[in-house]
Each structure stands twice: as structure tokens, then as C-alpha cells.
Amino acid sequence: MSNxxxxxxxxxxxxxxxxxxxxxxxxxxxxxxxxxxxxxAGGVSFASTGMTFTIAFTLMGMSLLWYSxxxxxxxxxxxxxxxxxxxxxxxxxxxxWILGIVLTGFYVLLYWFPEVxxxxxxxxxxxGIISLFDPLSNVFHGKPASQWFMYGTMYTFAILFFGIKFIxxxxxxxxxxxxxxxxxxxxxxxxxxxxxxxxxxxxxFEGNWFDMDLKNQWxxxxxxxxxxxxDNMLSAGNIGWFFFIWSLLLVFVVSPYLTYKYGKRWYCSWxxxxxxxxxxxxxxxxxxxxxxxxxxxxxxxMIHAVLLFxxxxxxxxxxxxxxxxxxxxxxTQTGFTLIIIxxxxxxxxxxxxxxxxNADGNKNKIYLASGSATLVAILxxxxxxxxxxxxxxxxxxxxxxxxGFYIGALFSGxxxxxxxxxxxxxxxxxxxxxxxxILGLQQKLFSKFRITTNGGQCISCGNCSTYCEMGIxxxxxxxxxxxxVRASCVGCGICSAVCPRGVLRLENGSExxxxxxxxxxxxxxxxxxxxxxxxx
Amino acid sequence: MHIAIIxxxxxxxxxxxxxxxxxxxxxxxxxxxxxxxFSRTAMMYIYMGHMRYKETKPYEDYFWDKNRIDLVKDHVDxxxxxxxxxxxxxxxDIKYDKLVLALGSATNKFGWPGQDLNRVAGLYSYxxxxxxxxxxxxxxxxxxxxxxxxxxxxxxxFRSRDIPVTMLxxxxxxxxxxxxxxxxxxxxxxxxxxxxxxxxxxxxxxxEDDGNGNACAVKxxxxxxxxxxxxxxxxxxxxxxxxxxxxxxxxxxKGIVVDKHLETNIKDVYAxxxxxxxxxxxxxxxxxxxxxxxxxxxGETAAxxxxxxxxxxxxxxxxxxxxxxxxxxxxxxxxxxxxHDYLSTLYWEHxxxxxxxxxxxxxxxxxxxxxxxxxxxxxxxxxxxxxxxxTSLQEVLENLNLANFxxxxxxxxxxxxxKSFSEQSGISYQVKxxxxxxxxxxxxxx
Numbered sequence: 001m002s003n004x005x006x007x008x009x010x011x012x013x014x015x016x017x018x019x020x021x022x023x024x025x026x027x028x029x030x031x032x033x034x035x036x037x038x039x040x041a042g043g044v045s046f047a048s049t050g051m052t053f054t055i056a057f058t059l060m061g062m063s064l065l066w067y068s069x070x071x072x073x074x075x076x077x078x079x080x081x082x083x084x085x086x087x088x089x090x091x092x093x094x095x096x097w098i099l100g101i102v103l104t105g106f107y108v109l110l111y112w113f114p115e116v117x118x119x120x121x122x123x124x125x126x127x128g129i130i131s132l133f134d135p136l137s138n139v140f141h142g143k144p145a146s147q148w149f150m151y152g153t154m155y156t157f158a159i160l161f162f163g164i165k166f167i168x169x170x171x172x173x174x175x176x177x178x179x180x181x182x183x184x185x186x187x188x189x190x191x192x193x194x195x196x197x198x199x200x201x202x203x204x205f206e207g208n209w210f211d212m213d214l215k216n217q218w219x220x221x222x223x224x225x226x227x228x229x230x231d232n233m234l235s236a237g238n239i240g241w242f243f244f245i246w247s248l249l250l251v252f253v254v255s256p257y258l259t260y261k262y263g264k265r266w267y268c269s270w271x272x273x274x275x276x277x278x279x280x281x282x283x284x285x286x287x288x289x290x291x292x293x294x295x296x297x298x299x300x301x302m303i304h305a306v307l308l309f310x311x312x313x314x315x316x317x318x319x320x321x322x323x324x325x326x327x328x329x330x331x332t333q334t335g336f337t338l339i340i341i342x343x344x345x346x347x348x349x350x351x352x353x354x355x356x357x358n359a360d361g362n363k364n365k366i367y368l369a370s371g372s373a374t375l376v377a378i379l380x381x382x383x384x385x386x387x388x389x390x391x392x393x394x395x396x397x398x399x400x401x402x403x404g405f406y407i408g409a410l411f412s413g414x415x416x417x418x419x420x421x422x423x424x425x426x427x428x429x430x431x432x433x434x435x436x437x438i439l440g441l442q443q444k445l446f447s448k449f450r451i452t453t454n455g456g457q458c459i460s461c462g463n464c465s466t467y468c469e470m471g472i473x474x475x476x477x478x479x480x481x482x483x484x485v486r487a488s489c490v491g492c493g494i495c496s497a498v499c500p501r502g503v504l505r506l507e508n509g510s511e512x513x514x515x516x517x518x519x520x521x522x523x524x525x526x527x528x529x530x531x532x533x534x535x536x
Numbered sequence: 537m538h539i540a541i542i543x544x545x546x547x548x549x550x551x552x553x554x555x556x557x558x559x560x561x562x563x564x565x566x567x568x569x570x571x572x573x574f575s576r577t578a579m580m581y582i583y584m585g586h587m588r589y590k591e592t593k594p595y596e597d598y599f600w601d602k603n604r605i606d607l608v609k610d611h612v613d614x615x616x617x618x619x620x621x622x623x624x625x626x627x628x629d630i631k632y633d634k635l636v637l638a639l640g641s642a643t644n645k646f647g648w649p650g651q652d653l654n655r656v657a658g659l660y661s662y663x664x665x666x667x668x669x670x671x672x673x674x675x676x677x678x679x680x681x682x683x684x685x686x687x688x689x690x691x692x693x694f695r696s697r698d699i700p701v702t703m704l705x706x707x708x709x710x711x712x713x714x715x716x717x718x719x720x721x722x723x724x725x726x727x728x729x730x731x732x733x734x735x736x737x738x739x740x741x742x743x744e745d746d747g748n749g750n751a752c753a754v755k756x757x758x759x760x761x762x763x764x765x766x767x768x769x770x771x772x773x774x775x776x777x778x779x780x781x782x783x784x785x786x787x788x789x790k791g792i793v794v795d796k797h798l799e800t801n802i803k804d805v806y807a808x809x810x811x812x813x814x815x816x817x818x819x820x821x822x823x824x825x826x827x828x829x830x831x832x833x834x835g836e837t838a839a840x841x842x843x844x845x846x847x848x849x850x851x852x853x854x855x856x857x858x859x860x861x862x863x864x865x866x867x868x869x870x871x872x873x874x875x876h877d878y879l880s881t882l883y884w885e886h887x888x889x890x891x892x893x894x895x896x897x898x899x900x901x902x903x904x905x906x907x908x909x910x911x912x913x914x915x916x917x918x919x920x921x922x923x924x925x926x927t928s929l930q931e932v933l934e935n936l937n938l939a940n941f942x943x944x945x946x947x948x949x950x951x952x953x954x955k956s957f958s959e960q961s962g963i964s965y966q967v968k969x970x971x972x973x974x975x976x977x978x979x980x981x982x
Contacts, residue, residue: 076729078862082696083585172862174945292596452973454941455916457857457866459828460546460594461578466587475594496943498586500859502866502913505941509973 019071026067033059041118041129050135061161068165077172079498081467089421090284096421104418111409114147140196149196155277156192160184162280169283175493175506179269183276190215191273198239208232212243215271217250219310220435222408226400227321256442262508263449264439265491272435274428277417278469279492282425286494289424289471296471299431299488306407307437308372313399315340315380320397337384341377348373354445357514407432426469430488440487448508449491450516451484453477458503464495477517478503485516538562539842540622540630542612543638546828547809549573550835551636551842552605558843563604564630566622568611570662572597577828579665580689584696589662617785617802634804634842637781637792638835639811641774641826644682650743655751656768659686659693668693668767675699677765679754681740682772683710685858688723690769691732692861702733702763704740704756706772714873718883719892719910723860726890730861735759743768774826776811789813791824796848797841798834806842808834818851820870827856853920854906863890868919869906871896879905882929882957886911886949893953895932902929902963912949913941917980930963937971938979 019027037056039045045052072080088095109116118128126134130150137145163184170176195212210232211221218224224247233240258266268275278286289295322333331339348370355366416428429436443449451474458481464474470488474495477484484504496504539555541548544567552563578592600607611625615635622630643658645651657667668690678694680687683705691701707713710727712720727734739757746752753764776791787793787801791813798806809831810824817823833851840847858865871894875881880899885892891911897904903926907919918939922932936950948971958965 076862079586081584081586085588086585173943174947175943178945293598452941454913455920456829456832456855457916459577459857460575461581462575462587462591462594463578463581466591479594493943500864501857502864502909502941505913505943507944507973509977511974511977 022070023067026063026070028063030060030063030067033057033063037129037132040132043127049132053132053135056132057157061157064161064165068168072165072168072171079500080169081463081498084284084287090287092288092422096285100419100421103420104414107414107418110147110151111413117147117150119147120144140200142200152192152196155273156187158281159187159273159276162283163276166280166283170497173493173497176497179493180280182270183272183279186215186271187273187276202236202239208235210236210240210243213273214243214246215250215267216273217247217255217435219307219314219438220272220274220433222310222313222403222434225314225318227317255439259439259442260447263447263489263491263506264436264443265449265489265506267439268429268436268490269492274412274416274433275426275490278420278425278429282417282420282469285420285425286469287424287466288422289426289430289469291465291468291471291473293473296473299471302431303433303437303440303488304369306411306432307434308376309403309407310434312376313403315376316399319380319383333384337380341381344373344377344380351441351445358445407434424469424471426471426490429490430470436488436490443489444485444487446513448510448513449485449489450507450509451477451489451495452505452507453481453483454501454503454505456481457501459501461500463498463500464504467494467498469494474504483517537633538564538631539634539636540632541565541636541638542622543567543636543640543809543811544569544573544607545576545638545640545809545831546573547640547831547835548636548638550832551638551808551839553603554836554839555843556603556605558839558845561843562606564606564608564632566608566610566612566624566630568609568625571607571609572600574662576660579659579662580693583665583668583693615781615784615786617805620804635806636838636842637800637805637807637811638809638831639777639792639807641810642777642779643770644773644775645770646772648681648740648742650745650751651770653743653745653751653768654749655766656743656770658770658774659690660774671767672697672699675766677702677763678767678769679704679763679765680769680771681754682770683707684714684771684773685711686774687769687771688727688860690771691727692730694767695730695732700731700733702735702765703727704735704738704754706737706739708737710734710736712873716871716873716875716881716883716894716908718885719865719894719908720873722885722889722892722910723863726861726863774810776813776824776826778811797846798838798849799841806838808838814849821851821854825851829855853923855916855920863911864909864913866909866914866916867907868914868916869896869904869923871906871908880961882960884949884953884956891949893949895929895957897929901926903927904929904932907939914939915941915976918976921980929961930965933957933963933965934968935979937967938976940971 033056036052036059040049040052040056047055085091087093089099090096114130115121116128118126118130120126125131126144130145130147133145133150133153136153137143137149163180166180167177191213194214198212199209208231210229211223223229230244233244255267269279319333319336322329322331322336351373352366352370355362411432412428416432419427458475458478460475460479462475464478465472465476468474469492470490472484472486472489474484491506493506496506539561541552541564544565548565552565555561555563572593573595574589574592575594578587581587582589582592608627608630610627612622613625614623616623620632620635622632624630641660643660650656655671657664659665659668677700680690680701680703683703687703687705688710691703694701709717709720710724715723724734724736735756737758741755741757743751744753744755751768752766753762754768755762778788778792781792782788785802786805791811792800792807793815794800794807794812795815798808798812800807810826812824812834814823830851834849837847837849853869855866855868857867870876870879875896878899879896881894881896883892883894892908893912894908895904896906904922906923907914915938933954936954937948940948940950942948954965954967957963
């Protein structure tokens with residue numbers, strides 16, 4: 001109905017309240033920085049590469065700070081969603097679509113055609129945009145940049161500066177401020193500086209690189225169990241062993257414990273890099289996630305299918321190389337098969353147990369999940385009995401390359417970030433991330449975390465659902481007075497932040513861990529005096 | 537049995553949903569406002585661009601078919617109570633076995649000259665927000681007449697588009713017939729802080745016609761000032777939307793008079809929500825409560841009675857909430873604008889003047905009676921239990937943390953509040969409970 005929607009091609013939303021002169025100037029100076037970088041990529045340089053890099057990124061960073069200050073800090077603290085659905089950029093207008101296409105294109109080039117971005121092939125010097133990052137790469141590693149160094153630098157830059165913007169925007173909400181400082185910290189130090197410095201100090205681990213991001217964990221880090229990765233780790237001495245053991249601890253001890261205590265938010269919206277980018281740079285598009293029940297159905301099938309795929313892929317990969325070189329690893333194929341079968345059956349059993357114990361335990365879910373775990377176990381066992389050295393009769397390489405292409409690159413990269421302006425900021429986290437799937441199962445079945453609804457205060461306005469980046473229809477629970485326990489909830493806390501009536505609170509409690517959404521909670525506070533049984 | 541419900545607001549829809557939970561009766565919901573139920577309280581956010589109309593619908597469109605609730609977008613012109621028939625403006629007559637009137641409210645107009653001009657409207661129905669939208673281009677100033685909750689919402693809406701707003705408020709301080717003086721002053725300050733031209737102790741004299749039937753200026757009663765404006769918002773309250781039923785056999789006073797089962801003087805005809813007037817309201821409560829929560833509770837109660845379970849309407853302990861621009865407001869229990877003589881009050885305000893807590897208690901026995909919260913969230917269930925159980929002020933102070941519902945990591949003010957309250961009341965205390973959900977759960981289930 002609004003005749004106010006701006007679908008024009010203007011750079012900025014013409015709503016004067018949303019963008020004043022100073023904000024436009026700030027945006028322009030940021031675009032100037034982008035242009036300088038673009039000109040360099042096109043071969044036009046005014047200064048040395050190092051100087052151009054410094055000028056371009058300083059301009060972009062400063063303009064973001066200036067914009068954020070003008071746009072948020074000069075106004076009273078409060079919910080800042082005025083005009084969101086009128087903005088071409090934020091509500092799938094022309095600008096939104098253009099940005100979506102540009103981002104998607106960038107990711108396609110990054111993954112499959114880095115030479116178009118200027119990646120020097122076979123020792124040739126970098127050109128284009130990648131060469132802009134050579135001076136910085138030289139500082140860290142004493143060698144020119146790779147496309148991944150460029151990407152990591154841009155990624156970190158985005159989380160830091162859009163993080164500051166986010167903090168300005170939500171400055172009245174300390175949960176948001178602290179959470180954002182946390183993702184900024186983890187990205188800057190754990191994902192970027194420490195690995196870059198460590199690999200720089202160790203001569204770049206030339207030819208035997210391994211992942212030194214302390215927070216990255218399997219199955220999000222799907223390369224972890226690959227032969228080259230394990231080999232590189234174990235051949236890197238103490239530091240390699242440290243990362244190897246830490247990675248196992250993280251997956252099997254630290255992560256389950258923290259998820260039990262705080263829900264999956266400890267990772268997804270406090271630590272994770274994908275989550276970090278979604279929460280900061282992706283924040284303007286969080287409301288674009290689909291809230292329909294159909295989207296939820298697709299989500300459940302898709303994310304668990306990816307989880308299964310990542311399990312199978314990892315098992316196949318490990319199994320294959322254990323066979324190839326029996327002298328090298330103390331673990332044999334037989335031993336590995338037994339361990340995995342045991343693990344899978346234990347998982348299936350505990351899933352069934354927890355699902356049953358939970359208030360809304362569902363038989364079909366139990367059959368489906370336990371069934372697929374058992375099926376994988378049976379396949380593995382048959383394979384060991386009758387198969388060759390390959391797992392699942394196919395071999396690790398087939399699984400690895402298709403997983404890497406479809407999930408690792410296409411889904412998490414191209415779709416995951418490229419589609420921010422079209423499908424919202426958490427497409428990957430919601431539909432594809434196997435890590436989110438595992439943590440989600442645990443959150444749903446065995447975690448203290450829930451979002452509490454405050455009695456009967458909900459007015460069904462819909463702000464919570466609208467601004468849920470994971471597409472959860474928060475209102476459908478809140479208006480019933482029911483607590484919210486959803487596998488997909490990353491605990492970003494925005495529903496609580498935008499609620500105009502103080503209805504939602506993220507909480508941890510152990511007292512009612514298996515009945516967090518029980519009927520006694522669901523009984524409406526207003527039903528005093530009408531607490532009688534339903535007729536059927 | 538066929539149950540017809542006129543009105544698809546929160547009251548009517550709640551009735552429909554609960555009838556469906558309780559029975560297999562045929563249900564028809566009739567409205568000429570919108571095809572589907574939407575959240576009336578969220579209308580402001582459509583204009584402000586926080587949500588689209590689509591997002592304000594609490595149920596997806598498939599919901600109604602799935603639950604066999606028939607929706608009819610039409611207007612009821614007449615009701616034949618004897619023949620149990622509705623005559624419709626567009627479609628064929630609808631026969632019913634039981635009828636629920638959930639007609640809502642209409643904007644108050646006090647006979648001001650020019651009150652029916654174009655560009656003059658309240659903010660109650662969906663067409664009102666469409667009207668605001670239509671007249672927004674070229675709008676240089678809006679004048680809002682009346683101070684209550686709708687007035688401040690409308691002011692916030694216009695301010696979100698940078699449109700200058702003048703608010704004429706009859707009272708000497710914003711909403712001080714409901715809010716105690718301190719809270720009322722806080723909100724008055726906050727309104728001015730948002731660059732809204734708040735005129736206290738001022739009333740509307742007349743609205744001027746620009747010659748084409750559009751409002752172009754208002755004249756104020758007390759100052760005599762004339763102010764140019766292109767839109768006049770009428771927000772001096774609402775009244776039950778029952779004018780069209782006054783000449784029927786239905787017992788209508790200010791609203792449709794209902795008994796404790798929400799049934800009218802005519803058998804099988806019920807009235808709920810804003811349009812209902814309780815013949816015997818609970819002590820301390822008004823006979824017409826035009827708020828969301830009352831509508832929802834009435835809707836549920838009516839459903840029980842319609843489905844053969846006799847249930848009295850009992851809204852329990854009073855609660856309400858609102859948001860004044862950036863300041864959230866919650867109230868539980870007995871917190872009148874002017875203190876009753878049997879009550880005493882404790883009030884703490886943050887030095888920055890945007891957060892406050894008030895606790896009212898019975899002077900003679902120290903039992904807590906009510907809570908007023910500004911900019912701080914409290915747990916509904918905890919406050920309600922304290923009030924219902926007649927918990928002593930001392931015990932409440934000692935366990936104040938149990939009630940805090942602000943998000944994690946928020947600064948807590950309990951220590952300051954306790955200190956201040958203890959100085960005011962002379963009550964000493966020991967801190968007992970921390971703000972841990974397990975303790976709250978244990979307390980609530982105890």
C-alpha cells in the first residue's frame with residue numbers, strides 16, 4: 001500500500017530522515033575508496049600499491065565510521081528500523097538486486113576464476129584487485145597475496161567496520177554490544193591475525209599448510225579430516241599436534257559442553273566467522289528471511305541432508321586413506337569402522353532417548369534420524385566386509401570433491417553471502433551449515449537455552465518474527481505465551497531487542513530442561529479462572 | 537451449529553480459534569476491514585517501514601482453511617435478532633445459531649468544527665493508516681489532538697518520516713490521568729526530546745477548511761493560536777463502535793451490555809472486546825476496557841461459554857504495556873494516576889531520567905499492590921504472583937532480582953533501587969534471590 005517505496009536507482013534512499021547530507025557524504029567517500037581500489041584493479045594507479053591500499057581502505061573504513069556515527073549516534077538510542085521496507089537496498093529493490101548479483105559474481109570469480117581477479121598463475125606476479133593486497137601479504141608472509149589472503153582481509157575488514165556500525169545501531173542493548181565485540185575479536189585475532197602471523201613465522205608452512213583458526217571446527221571445517229590436512233598438522237611438530245588435539249577437544253568436549261550450557265549461540269552468533277559476517281555486514285537484510293512454514297520444512301530437510309552428507313564424506317575420506325597407507329597410521333580400517341559404527345549407534349540411541357524425554361518428542365523424527373545413522377553404519381560395515389579399500393564402495397575422492405564444490409564453495413560462499421540482499425543474511429547458516437545442524441539438534445534436545453516469553457504481554461505485532469534472521473516465526477510462540485526452543489535459533493537476541501513490549505528474553509536454566517515448552521508454560525497467564533480441560 | 541463472528545480483530549479471532557479448539561462447529565468470521573486478521577497494534581510499524589502489512593498478520597493465510605474458519609469480507613448492514621440473520625452489504629444473508637459481536641471502537645469526535653474534513657482522521661482501523669500514507673507526500677506539519685497512547689504513536693509515525701508534529705494535550709502533563717506524576721513528566725520530557733511540539737493544557741477549537749474540503753489549519757482554544765497543517769490526527773480516545781445497533785432490541789448503553797458470561801440481553805448473542813460493556817465489572821476495573829489483552833481474554837472466555845462450558849469472565853490482575861517512542865512501559869496491578877489513600881508508593885528514577893520503577897503497597901499491612909516500569913522489563917508472572925499472594929514489601933525487595941526481565945548483560949539497578957526504597961520506606965532487607973531462571977521457575981511453581 002505504501003506509495004513511499006523507493007524502487008528508483010538513486011544511490012541513497014530519498015527518505016530524508018534516513019539519510020541526511022552528512023550521511024550521503026560519508027557514503028560518497030566510501031564509494032571513492034572503492035573506486036580507487038577499482039581503478040587500481042583496472043591498472044590505473046596514482047601512487048604505490050601500498051599507498052593505494054592504505055588510502056582506499058582508510059577511506060572505506062572512515063566513511064563507515066562517519067556514516068554510523070551520523071546515522072545512529074546523533075539520535076536517541078532505540079530501535080532503528082525506520083524505513084527498512086522502503087529502502088531499495090534493504091527490501092529487494094533495484095539496488096538490492098544489483099548488489100546481490102555483484103556479490104554472487106565476486107564469489108564465482110573468487111572460487112573458480114581467481115585469475116580474473118588478478119591471481120598470478122604459476123609464479124607470475126599478481127595483477128588486478130589481488131595485487132592491491134600484495135604489500136600487506138608481504139608484511140605477514142614475505143610473499144605476494146593469494147586470493148584467499150585478499151578474501152580473508154576483506155572479510156575481517158567487513159566484520160570490524162560493519163560491527164562498529166552494528167554497535168552504534170544497537171547501543172542501548174548491551175547484549176548486542178558485547179556479542180558484536182565478541183565476533184569482532186574472534187574474527188580479527190583467531191581467524192585472521194594469529195593464523196597469518198603463525199604461518200608467517202613458520203615460513204608460511206610452505207606446501208604443508210593447515211588450518212590455524214582455533215575456533216574453526218569440523219564439520220564446518222570440512223577439510224579437517226582430509227589426509228593432506230592431518231598429515232600437514234602432524235608433520236608440523238608441537239604446534240601441529242597442539243592444533244590437532246585442540247580440534248578434537250573442540251568437537252567432542254568443548255562444543256557439546258558450551259552448547260549444553262548456553263545453546264548454540266555461543267558459537268553461531270558469538271564466535272563463528274560466517275555468523276560474524278551475517279550479523280555485521282548482513283544485518284541490513286536480516287528481515288528478508290522467509291518465515292513461512294514451507295520454508296521451515298525445506299530448511300529441516302536441507303540442513304540435515306547436508307549434515308548427513310558431511311558425515312558420509314568425512315568417513316569415506318578417512319577410511320580411504322587409512323587403507324592406502326596402513327604403515328603410516330596406527331588406526332586401521334577395521335578399527336576405524338568399529339569406532340564409527342559404535343559412535344553412530346551411540347548417537348542414534350542418545351538422539352532417540354533425548355527426543356523421547358523431551359516434551360514434544362516425535363516418533364517419526366526418531367525413526368528418521370536413528371534410521372539414517374544406522375543405515376550409514378550398516379553400509380560401512382558391509383563395505384568393510386565386502387568392499388575394496390574405498391568407503392561406501394565409491395571412495396573418498398568422489399565424496400570430497402562433490403562436497404567441496406556443492407557445499408563448501410557453492411552453498412556456503414556463493415549462495416551464503418551472495419544472496420544476502422535477496423534471501424537474508426543467514427541462508428547458509430539456516431539451510432546448509434552442518435555445524436549449525438549438529439548444534440541445533442543438541443540445542444533442541446539437551447541444552448539449557450530457550451527464549452522465555454513474558455506472560456501475557458505479547459501484542460502479536462510481528463517485529464520479532466520479521467527481524468529473525470533465521471526465519472523463525474517467533475510471534476507464533478510468544479502470542480501463545482510459550483517459550484521458544486528451536487534448533488535453528490542462533491541466539492542473536494534481536495527478537496528481544498526489537499520487541500516493543502518487553503516480551504522476550506534469552507535465558508539458560510536447568511530446572512525444566514526437558515520440558516522447556518511444557519503446557520504449564522503454555523497456559524496463558526490470562527486464563528486464570530478458565531483453567532478447564534479442553535472438550536476433546 | 538453455525539457461529540458467526542462479526543469483527544476479525546484480536547477478540548473475534550481469539551473466539552474463533554478457541555471455538556475451533558473446543559468443537560467442530562461451523563465458524564464464520566465477517567469483516568469489511570481486511571480479508572485476514574492483522575495486528576492492530578502493529579499498524580504504526582507499517583507506516584514507519586518496520587514491517588509490511590504481510591508481516592503484521594499473526595497467522596499465515598493457509599491457517600484459516602486448515603482450521604475450517606470461514607472468512608467473509610463484507611459489511612453487516614443489519615442484524616435480525618429474531619430471525620438470527622445478518623443482512624450483508626454485498627453478499628447473501630447469513631444465518632447463524634450463535635452470534636459474537638466483536639465490533640471494536642470508533643474514534644472520538646467532540647463536535648469540533650471541521651472534524652469531518654479530508655485529511656482529518658483517527659488511527660484505529662487499517663483504512664486510517666492508508667489514509668495517513670496517502671496524504672503524506674507534501675505534508676509539512678501534522679497536528680495531533682489528544683494525548684493518549686494512540687496520539688503518541690501517531691506522533692512517532694510522522695516523526696519517522698521527519699514530518700513536524702504538534703501535539704495538543706488537554707492535561708497539564710502527558711497522560712497524567714493514567715500515569716503517576718513522575719512517569720508522566722518523564723514521558724513529557726521524552727516527547728519534547730524527540731522534537732515533537734508538545735502543547736500541554738491546550739485543546740482544539742476548530743479545524744479550518746482550505747476551500748476544497750481539506751484541513752489546512754487548526755485553531756487552539758486556550759492560546760488562540762492558529763497553526764497551519766495538512767493533517768489533523770484525532771486521538772482523544774475511542775468509544776464502542778455500536779451506534780448502528782442503538783435502535784435494535786439489543787441492550788446498548790455506551791457499549792453493548794453483557795453479563796459475566798459475556799452474553800448480551802439476547803440469548804445466543806455475545807459481545808466482546810472494545811464494544812462490550814460489562815454489567816458487573818470486577819472491583820477496581822472499568823466496565824469498558826478497550827485494550828488488546830482484555831479483548832484476547834474475552835475472546836477466549838466467550839468461546840468457552842458458546843461451547844457449553846459456563847465460565848465467568850475474569851481478567852485477573854490488571855496488566856498493560858505500551859511503548860512511548862523509545863521508552864517501554866509495563867504495569868502490573870494497582871498503579872493509578874492519583875494514589876488511592878490506602879496505598880503508599882516507592883519510586884526510583886535513573887539519574888538520566890529514562891528508566892523508573894514504582895512499587896505501590898498497602899499502607900496498613902505493607903502488602904504490594906502494583907508495579908510500574910519505565911524502560912525496565914519485569915516478569916509478568918512474578919509480579920502477578922507477588923500481588924496475588926499479598927507478598928510483603930520487604931520480601932519483594934529482597935527478591936527483586938527474580939522479576940527482572942531485561943536482556944542479559946544489561947546493567948541491573950536492583951542495588952540502587954533497594955537502597956532508595958529502603959531509605960524511603962524505612963524497611964531493611966537482605967538480598968535473597970539472584971536473577972537466575974532456575975530460581976524464577978522454582979518460585980513460580982512453588
